[in-house]
Every structure is written in structure tokens, then in C-alpha cells.
Amino acid sequence: MTAPRTIDGAALRRALPMAAAIGALRAALRDGTDPESDPPRTVVPVEHGQLLLMPAHRLRYAGVKIATVAPANPAAGLPRVQGRYLLFDAPTLSPLALLDGIELTTVRTAAVSALAVDLLAGPEAGHLVLFGTGPQARGHLDALRVVRPLTRVTVVGRTPAHVERFAETARRDTGLPVAPGDPSAVATADLVACCTTARTPLFDGALLDPHATVTAVGSHEPDAREVDSVTVRRCTVVVESRAAAVREAGDLIPELAAGRLDRAALIPLADLATGAATVDRTRPRLFKSVGMAWEDLVVAGAAYEADAAEDA
Template sequence: MNALPYIDAEALGRLVPVRRAVHLLEQALRDGLDPEETPQRPAIGLPGGQLLLMPAATGAYAGVKAVTIAPGNPDRGLPRIQGTYLLFDGDTLTPLAAMDGIALTNLRTPAVSALAAAHLAPEEAASLVVFGSGPQAWGHVLALRAVRPLERVTVIARHRGRAEALAGRCAALGLNAGTGDGPEAVAGADIVACCTTAREPLFPGKLARDGALVIAVGSHEPDVREVDDDLVARSAVVVESRASALVEAGDVIVPIRHGTITTGHLAGNLAELITGRVAAGPGPRLFKSTGMAWEDLVVAAAAYEAWT
């Protein structure tokens, strides 16, 4: 029996550049993929953290991502999040390939955000504030730069050295980049990307100006959030799917619990957004992502087809 092919992080990024990932995700939705029908992921509590299983299927392929989250790992010099993706033939369910699951996440999450930004961010958006300094923060700079004419990036992160390192990488792209000491930079931003492990809001929502886009991708837990009630109440809120958001997205679940908004406040899901069925309104726009299995499958299938 032949060994199962393994597509590593370097190959994945080469096979599916982020701009292509954005196109693939949009095309899947335009072809009729319904995010509301994606199976919910089970989260299994373990002594060291969590195990998440993310299954999805289309006609041609099926796949599952197994992800572990171990909060104590950074102190051991290990990644907090690790994982593997398995791709199967849709008809025979024969295993086709394994892939670096975290590289897949670090590609598809920014691509999903960029897809939302292509429909929600100002056409002339030139300034980005990014909270966080890890792979998702860097991925969002690259992805958002692919859909909007970014010129300025401000990095805000707890670790000053890492923030400066990310700003340096942005400057190497030709961007006017620097670090911020506080959330005040949000007031002048066209796009704000929240890519953190924060458990409480990162900035006062009143700082986000009308028309600006705030993207929140950092959490998938109902009690954890990166944005506050004020921002959610002022914003046109778009989610990947209502079903997943109302189970996993603390950024909207907590304001619902508080009575600040109702479920009817959600302006639409990603499929409705890209087909023109979302009315943005005069205030800010908020895209809340928890990550969904169909996104992994779309990108993984494209990587496999490009590899073969």
C-alpha cells in the first residue's frame, strides 16, 4: 500500500495562494454551497485542553480536520494549536491526502475575512489596524492587501517585540507600518482585524467609525469575545452562518444574553453577503468568523487537485 501523500505548509501556500483561496471560497458559495448546512464541530474536553473535529462533504470530496488546543503548550515551547487535515474521495471515501491542518487554518481564515472585506470594506480602504502578532495577524495583512489598496498598517499586541517584528514584515512589503500602544488607532482605521486569544473586548466599540469594517476571528467559544456590545449594536453584523454563530460566537452571543441585540440583528451570513442580500446600513460593519469545516474542504480540495 502506498503511503498517504502529505501536503506541508510550504506546499499548501504554493498550491493555493491566498488570492486564489478567496476566489475559490466565493465560487463555492455562488455555486450553491449553504453554510447553514455544515455539520457543527464537536469540542471534546481533555486534561490538556480541547480536541476539535471539523467534518464536511461535497459531491467530489469529504474531509475532516482534527485540531488540538493546549493552552499550556507555549510555556513548554510548543504550539498552542496543532492539527492535521484528512481528505477523502467523495464517492469511495478512500483517503487521498493528509495536510498540515494549522497551515490550512492560517490560509483559509484570512481568505474568508478577505472575502467578507471585498463586500463590506470601503473600496478605497487604505488603513488597517491589526490586533495580534501571530500567524493569523500576518495572514490577514496579506489577505486584506489582496482585496483592498492598503497603505498603512498599525500592529497592536501585548508583546512589544512581536508587534515590532510583525510591523517590520509589513514594512518589507512596502507598507507604512508601525506599532500602537493603545486602541485609539481604531478611530482612524478603515479596517480593524482582531486576531487574538483575548477573552474580553480589545477596544471601546464607539471608536470604530461609520463605514469601517471590523473583523473578529480570534475565538470560537460562547463566553469569549474581542468586540463589545456597543460595536455590535451599532454595526451591520455578518457571520459565516447563523447556526454556528449562535452556538460559538461569543462576540454576538454575549450581547444577545445582555439584551443589547436580538438574533434578528444579524444582517446575514456569508452566502447572503456575496449574493447581495445584506444591507450594510450607515454604521460600522462587523464580520464575525469562528471558522467552518466547509472552508477547509474547499481549500484542501483545491490544494490536492493542484498537487496531482
């Protein structure tokens, strides 16, 4: 029996550029992937955080991500989220590859957001307001550049030194004007990406321009929010899955529970990708992502095929 292929973070990035990851997710939705059928995420509280288990199965592959969330780790210089992904051949359930789970998560989360933005935002969207300075923030900058002609990036964060460091690195790597800012910058934003661990809203939704598109990816916890009630009520709301959103989308759950947002009004991303639904472009758009196992599986499978092709 052949040992599973090992794909570390660098190999995954090399084998699967962001454009290819976005394309793989788009193709999966157009080919009939049903996010509503995804098994619920298993979350096990432990003394210093959480253990997460995310299995999925689709056509050629099955797989499972095992991840940990340790909120105190960054203070010790360690990643907040860690993990591995094990990919299996679907017909035999033989292990094919062991992938770096954190790079996989960074790529798939940003790629899903970019797919949503490509389906929701105006074609000339150029000003990105980016909340956060961690790996997801950088992943979103790289992914959104693939689908829209960014001309300006405003970075907002809690720690000025981190914001300035992020902006300096992003300027050097992308050649874009990237500068620190504050939450009021959303008033002139075409795109807003919320990539934080915040538990309370980051900005005043009344400031959003009607043409703005917002992505919120920071949490899958029902009591954590990056956007406020005003944002939710003003926006057309798009989700990966209605069932997952009702379980895990803390940005939406208060509005759903209060009856101010109807579950049936949530537009599944798959419906946009297949053309089964359209959005009202006279009001802002919000894509609330909680991260799902089918996304991990699609990106892991695409990375495995691309990595194997390099050796062929």
C-alpha cells in the same frame, strides 16, 4: 490502492496563493454551499486543552480536520494550535490527501475574512489596524492586501517586543508602512482585524468611524470576546452561519441573550456573496467568524487540485 498525497505547509502555500483561496471560497458560496447545514464542531476538553473534530462533505470531496488547542504551548515554544486534515474522494470515500492542518486553518481563516471585507468595506480602504502578532495576524495582513489597497498598518499587541518584531518583518516583506500602535488607533481605521486569543474586548467600539469594517476571528468559544457590546450594537453584523454564531460566537452571544441583537438581524456571508442581501453602509460593519468545516473542505480541495496539477 494509492497512498494519500501529503501536502505540508510550504506545499499548501505554494499551490494555493491567498487570492486563489479567497476565490475558491467565493465560488463555493455562489455555487450553493449552505453553511447552515455544516455539522457542529465537536470539542472534547482534555487535561491540557481541547481536541477538535470538524467533518464536512460537499460535491467532490469529504474531509475532516482533527486539531488540538493547548493554551500553555507558546510558553514552551510550541504552537498553541496543531492538527491535520484528511481529504477524501466523496463518491468512494477513499483518502486522497493529508494536509497540514495549521497552515490550512491559517489560510482559510484569513481568506474568509478577506472575502467578507471585499463584500463589506469601501473600495479605497487603506488603513488597517491589526490586533495580534501571531500566524493569524500575518495571514490577515497578507489576505487583506489582496482585496484592498492597504496604505498603512498599525499593529497592536500585548508584548511590545513581539509587536516591534512583527512590524519589522511585515515592513520588510510587504514594503508597507507598518508601525506599533494602541487600541485608540481604531478611530482612524478603515479596517480592523482582531486575530488574538483575548477573552475580553480589545478596544472601545464608540471610537469606530461609521465607514469602518471589523473582522473578529480569535475565538469559537461562547465566553470569549474580542469586541465589546458597543461595537456589536453599532454595527451591521455578518456571520458565516446563524446557527454557528448562536452556538459559538462569544462576541455576539451576550447581546443575543439579552435581546439587544436579534438572530434574524445577523446577515449570512453567503447572502452577501450571492447578492441576496446588502448592508447598511452608514454604520460600521462587523464580520464575526468562528471558523467552519465547509471552509476547511473548500480550501483543502482547492489545494489538493493545485498540488496535483503541479505534478501533472
